[in-house]
Structure formats: C-alpha cells, structure tokens
Amino acid sequence: MTQTCIVIGASHAAAQLTASLRQEGWEGKIIVIGDEQQLPYNHPPLSKAYLSGDQSADELLIRKPNFYEQKEIEFRLGLRVEKIDRAAKTVALNNGETLSYDKLALCTGSRVRTVSLPGIELAGIHYLRDLKDVDGIRGEVVAGKSAVIVGGGYIGLETAASLKKLGMSVTVLEMAPRVLARVTAPELSEFYTRVHTEEGVDIKTGVAVSEFIGGDRVEKVTCADGSEYAADLVVIGVGIIPNVELAQECGLEVENGVVVDEFARTNDPDIVAAGDVTNHYNGIYKIRLRLESVPNAADQAKSAAASICGKEKLYCTLPWFWSDQYDLKLQIAGLSQGYDQVVIRGDKDSGRSFAAFYLREGKLIAADCVNRPPEFMVAKKILSEGIEVDIAKLADESIAPKAFLG
Template sequence: MEELAIRKAEFYDKHDIRLVRGTVTQVDRSARQVVLSDGEAMAYDGLALCTGGRVRILSVSGIDLPGIFYLRTFADVEAIREATAAGRHAVIVGGGYIGLETAASLRALGLEVTILEAAERVLARVTAPEVSAFYERVHRDAGVVIRTGALVEAMAGDDRVREVVLAGGERISADLVIVGVGLVPNTELAAEAGLHVDSGIVIDDLARTSDHRIVAAGDCASHRMARYDRLVRLESVPSAGEQAKTAAATLCGNERPIAALPWFWSDQYDLKPADRGIEHRLRRVSF
C-alpha cells in the first residue's frame, strides 16, 4: 500500500508541510477558513480543492448482494483479491479503463472474464472508435468475452451474487461481479460554499474557481478548454497533474495556464498504450 502513495511521510516533514488527517465539513469564504469535523477552524490565504470523486453506484435490484465489488480504495482491492481464484467467472460491469484493466489483471490470475458495456463499444466516452476496436481485439485474443449494448437490469442470488440479469431477461452466471461505471465528483463542499459547479468545480485557465482565492484540480474540476470550446472534466492522472501545477503556480502569484493536450495511459496485459487526445497514438512498451 505504501508504494501507492504519491509522496512518503518524510517528504512532508522535509518541506515543512503540515499533513492533517481529517475531514473538512465547511468552507467559510467570508472568514477565509475551513472547518474540520472535529470543530477545528483553519484560516487560509489561498485554498486548493482537490477532493477527487467517489464510485458511481449501480442502481439495480440486488446490488447489495455479497460478491459485488467496486474498485476505488485499497480495501476494495483486498476484498476483490480474497474473492478471486483460478477458474472462477468474474463479470465486469463497465468497459471503461477501470473495467478493461481489471479484466486484464483477472485473466492473468486465471479467471474467466465477461465484460458488460452498455454503449456500443468499450471506452466510448473517452476515445475514438479505432482505439476501442484495438482494445476489444486485445481482450478477445486474451479470452475475455465482451458484450456491448448490454444493459444490466438486476443482480440475482441467494447468500451471494450468482447471476447478472440483462434487460430482456438473459442471465449470466457470476462468481463475483466488479462494477466500474465511472465516478461522481466530490463537489458538495464547493457547492455549499457558493462556488460555480457544473459537472465539476468550474475552473479557468489558471485553475481558479469563481472565487479567485480558491483553486481546484483533478477529478473534481471542470475546465473550459478552448481547443474543444466546452467544459471538460477529465478523469485522468496526467490531467490532474497538469491542473495541479497550474493551481500551485496561481497560489504562488505566477501564471502558468493549463495548456496540455488531454491524454491517457493504461496498463493492460503486456501493453502500455498512450492515447494522446485527438491524435490517438498507440505506443507498445515491452516490460
């Protein structure tokens, strides 16, 4: 788990950064302070909202049955690990990056895998048809069953999930189910503070919110990109990093506009393709 941390604990001490493990319950813009769940109030001159997101819950009957998992936290990983065993059949709901990467990992562990995607192709929300076709071919060659246009209607079972029920009545047997249908940005603090929220916390090219003393970055932020002339909330590590650099510069009184072309990377099987925005270039890396 320690290897997943972006920075080790010593980093914060070395750079004189106070790390507080707590929950912020309120942003008081008039008093320029944040209030923690234990009642402590912390004043700020500048504030960065990097609140990320939480998993989107699938709203179907039977979703609370044991054996159904989401993938967001380390605890989720441990729970999935305990449920896996070679020969078991895993059904993955959602053909985005989370679903595809999970499928690759489970196949490496010897599980049978079926992906159910509601859209007509995998990665439909984030990439071009050519890239979708590439990933579908890679997974099918690895033995994954991919069902597109598959609408999940219910989960069925007795003491745990046994079947995934599709619209139309078809039933797919399952020893475990992993749901990856996106995330919901954590914008409640911003909205309650009166900041402009539209899909995410709206930021300008300098990562400033509607209150210029407050910046935002990452999965919670929605940025109007001149390249596409629309608000874009991009759930991507490179995007979060670029926005963070700009947000930090803004808080320090410098201007470093967000200008990077959106792109993604993904580890699947022995591939690490990079999908760089509109160019959709694929790069094969041998591990």
C-alpha cells in the same frame, strides 16, 4: 503572521500542489485533509499492477513520508471537510474541529458512479476507485471462479485483464453497442474486443444489467434481455462523478466541475482548484472541459500553487492518457471528440501494435497509439505545437514517425 494554506483532498493534485507550493516560495503552514488513511498514492496501477499483485501499497505512494516531513506539509488523514465558510475563511471537519485558512485548494477529485439495482447490497459486489476497494476485490479472487465486470470502459477492461491474469473466468457486460464507445473510434473497440477474446475474456455488448441474484453473496447477474451470467465476484465500473458538493454549497461557480480560469483560480480570489474536479479552459482545443487524468491533475496543480503565491503560471497543456492491458500499452494524445476521419497505421486486425490518428477537416486532433511510443511522442509534439501534417504520410509505415514533422 504565518499564513495557512489548507488543501482539501489527499489526491494526485494535492501531492503536486503541496510540493509546488514550497517550490514557489510559500513559507506558511500547509495542511492537507484527506478522507482516506493513506498519503497521496498513484491510482492508475490500482486496476492493473496492484490488483494483480505486482505492486505493493507502499510502491503506490507518490512521495515517501519523509518528503512531506522535510517540507513541513501536515496531513490530517481519515477526516472529511463538511463545510467551507468563505466569509470566515474556515473549514469545518467531521470530527468537530474548525480550521482557519488564508488560502484554500480544492483537490477533491471524483468518486465512482454507483448503480441502484436489485441485489446491489450482496457480498461480492465491488466498485473500483481506491486502495480499500481493490483490497476488497483482491480478497475475493479465486482462480477458476467466475468474475463479471459491469462496464466496458478503460477501468472495466483493465480489471478484466488483471482478473484473467489471476486465473479467473471473466465476462464483461457493456450496455453500449461496443466497448470504449464513449472515448474511442470503432476501430479501437474492435481491436480491444479481439484481444480480450483471444485472452479468454467473454465480452457482451448491448446488454443492460437488471439484477444481482444470490443468498448472502452474489451468485449470478441477470440482464434485461433475460441472459444470466454466473458470478462469484462482480466489479462495477460505469464512470465517475466529480466531488463538487463542498464548492457548490459555499457558493463557488460549478458547472460540470468547479469552474476555474487558466491559472486554476475559482471565482473566490483565495480559493484554487485542481484535478478531476475542475472545469477549465484548454487553449489548444479552445473549449472548456473537465479531464479525468493524472497529467491534468499534476500540471494544473502547478498553476494552482503559483496562483496561491501571487504568481501566474498558465495551464495550457495537451491532454494525454494511458491504459495498460495484457502486453498492450495504449497511449492517447489529445481529444478525439468530433473527429470526421480515422487513419490507421499498422495492423489492427491481427497484430498488437498500431496507431489510430483522428482528423477533423484534414487536421490532426488526437492519436491512440498501441505499443507505438514513437508515434505517440510525435503526435504529442504535433498537437502541442499546432504543426501541419501531410495526412498521406500517417498510414505509410515506410515513413518514420519523426518524418511527420516536416
């Protein structure tokens, strides 16, 4: 009998999981169900190269269609799974179909956090999560017109940089006292505020949006402190929420994501999960966490594929991330939460290249590296292998990063 593996969500994780399934020797059917019309594509360029017109939709594809054809991976696009029946081992689709599975993979990812404010339904207000969202934004970009970005996280700042590049007048409104407050140290926030200001972006912090005003289209954004900002286009980027509802409804364990072990297995032996949607144990930091990153989705998907095939491939890798804004490439190694000291290497106050090393009790736990690939690569190695570091060396630019290793 041919076995069937159904993958829910045509995401980054799904693209890797299906390829890895064939590598691990799965000979049965593979069916991917995705609610978008596209094959799995890279999301990070959406707010950057795709929004600014430097990349086409075809260039975003993680793998070309012929790869999936050769590997006999079937895609059912534009469809949604509405229910998982674990006892019958079936999934019900929104078109009335019911499909049976032997193994099931949840790669459902996440969705944007929405806001419910007066005027939110006006034309010209967008979220930025998928290709369709960015196509909508691109259709309304007009050089010289005003764009307001709600949210000063990475998505908000990347979008601000792209819209500025396209000639728009851009204002960023952030509720916290500083941009990137949730994810980085004040030194990084100050640096990005300076660079965006130098590029002509107006950054306002400590302001809460209260209303969107306009006729048919948005015309201005009002804040709780009474300030108003002209807006021909609004992009909202205030975080994402994991898509756990299917898992929850069918009785899988859910707590800030679908709970999986270090082999991407849920509490059902025939169901795995990978990507943004999972809450998993990280052996390097010895904590459970949920990560929103492409490397996490790809690496965890390899473990999930192995588990489906009855093998064990431990998922225990260092979290890492990146962000591109203007001529800046920020590469982040590790998790900085809980740091008690920051060591700066380079000139963060006037230059565009430096590294911030995060320490806890004298031990390196993370690094933010702006246009500093050597520091990033060395930091990854140190963190992955638990290498002891002489803190005095970190800030000394006369010492090459590779000398940190010993």
